[in-house]
Amino acid sequence: MQIRRVIGCSFVTIVGGAALLAGYVWWRAPYRHLPLENASAAAAARLDSEGRLLLRPTFADVPYATESRFERLDLYLPPHADKPAPLVMWVHGGGLTVGDKRSMPRADFGPAPKPRGLNGPYQVQVPDVSRLLARGYAVASINYRLGPILILDVKPAVCDVKAAVRFLRANSARYGLDERRFAIWGNSMGGYLAAMVGVTGDQPTDFDVPALGNASASSAVQAVVVWYGAEDRMPPSLRIQRYVPRATSLPAFRIVNGSADPVITPDRAVRLNELLVKAGARSTLTLLPGAGHEDPAFMGTQMAPTLAFLESAFRQPR
Numbered sequence: 001m002q003i004r005r006v007i008g009c010s011f012v013t014i015v016g017g018a019a020l021l022a023g024y025v026w027w028r029a030p031y032r033h034l035p036l037e038n039a040s041a042a043a044a045a046r047l048d049s050e051g052r053l054l055l056r057p058t059f060a061d062v063p064y065a066t067e068s069r070f071e072r073l074d075l076y077l078p079p080h081a082d083k084p085a086p087l088v089m090w091v092h093g094g095g096l097t098v099g100d101k102r103s104m105p106r107a108d109f110g111p112a113p114k115p116r117g118l119n120g121p122y123q124v125q126v127p128d129v130s131r132l133l134a135r136g137y138a139v140a141s142i143n144y145r146l147g148p149i150l151i152l153d154v155k156p157a158v159c160d161v162k163a164a165v166r167f168l169r170a171n172s173a174r175y176g177l178d179e180r181r182f183a184i185w186g187n188s189m190g191g192y193l194a195a196m197v198g199v200t201g202d203q204p205t206d207f208d209v210p211a212l213g214n215a216s217a218s219s220a221v222q223a224v225v226v227w228y229g230a231e232d233r234m235p236p237s238l239r240i241q242r243y244v245p246r247a248t249s250l251p252a253f254r255i256v257n258g259s260a261d262p263v264i265t266p267d268r269a270v271r272l273n274e275l276l277v278k279a280g281a282r283s284t285l286t287l288l289p290g291a292g293h294e295d296p297a298f299m300g301t302q303m304a305p306t307l308a309f310l311e312s313a314f315r316q317p318r
Contacts, residue, residue, distance in 0.1 A: 055105045055129055057141075059175070064167035065212040068145045071160055073168075074101050075175060076129055076139040085138040086181035086314050087168060089221075090127055091161055092141070093188025093229065097148060101141035105129035125187055125227060125298040131307065138177055140168060144193070154192075154238055155207065161193045162200070162219040163212035170214040181314045183223035185306070188264070188293065191229015192240070195272070198224035198251050199243040206237075223313035225306055226255045228264045228293055230272040241275055250281035252313040256302050258291030284309070 057074035065071040078085055092099040104126040132139050144160035165182065172179040186194035200207060201220030208219060232239060244250070253276050257269035266287050276283035286305070291297040 055133075064142075064164045065160065067212060068156075068160075070143050070145045071163070071212075072101070072143050073164055074141045075168075076105075076133060076141075077176065078133045078136050078138060081136065081138075081176055084172065084176055084178035085136055086310075087138045087140060087172075087177045087183065088127065088132055088310065089140045089142055089165065089168070089182065089184045089194075091144070091184065091186035091190035091193050092126075093186065093190040094146070095189055096146055096154060096157060099146070099190070101143045104141045124294050125296070127185060127306075128299070128303050131303065135307065135311075137310070138175070140164070154189075154234065157189075157193055158196050158207045158238070159209045159212060161197055162207050163209065163214070165197060165201075165219040165221065166208075166212075166214040166217040169219075170217040180222070182221045183225065183310055183313065184221045185225035185227075186229055187227040187298075188229055189231075191226040191264075192231040192234075193229075194224050195226050195229060195240050195253075196238075196243070197221060198253065199240055199247055201251070202249045203243070203246055205243070220249075220251070222251050223310055224251050224253045225309065226253065226269075226272070227298055227302070228257050228261050228269075230255060230257060230264055230269040232268050232271060240272060244275050244279045244281075247279065250276065250279060252309070253281055253283035254286075254306060254309045255283065256286045256288065256298065256306075258293065258295050258297070259287045259289050260291060261293045261295075263293040282313075 058077040059075040061072045142164045145156045169179045184194040273285035288297050
């Protein structure tokens, strides 16, 4: 009996130690980056030889709150802007454990790289920043709190993204942004977070945390793009569908999902679109035949329709 007890205690100690070590390693290196070609000097040289420059943020690692070191954003401003620029905010996915704002912009818009282990790569499908800038949009890429524990509670991530919206609106004059024209665009978990921002922007919620700053600024947006992020399996207080009927004013929505997505199945996207339309929102749904999660079909076919959606949504600010 004593031997079994010792063995049991040893096993618990080993497992506990391994968990602590894994958590420490994760915390020391929280940002998981894609193995993208445009991160290398060779790629930069290739781009230079073709007359294309690798995009860098106008403002990098800007803190929008002070609760966590994850609360940072990169901001890209259009060149030669002579008036306040509409803003497109990008929210990466990654299941609350991986992903980073620096996975955008990409220079290589070809097929997705092959995964190198269980953690990725993620964030293969991202907006084309150069096209957005060329059309006069400012672009913000947002990080938010990640971690294994947060898988059980996505609320801090929702709070962070709403805080980022408030920060950018409060500082719109400083950065030359049109505070009447804010759009938010995300994929996977980022798509869910974008949708949550969209449906709660006009109502007070527990997600608007004064300690995160700029409490008097609005977190409302005028357009929402959801790429395979219509998640409806959250706890009741974190469900998108809970807040839609409470909203007095909803932004325009564009929902895109793969018909063969095993993670965010198409029926979830259908339900979200129907709920929004019933509540009076201008919402459209596109199902990509045969497309799965993080499918190259999104960047390959959905960039132009999404740009057209943004132009339409911004035409008459709400």
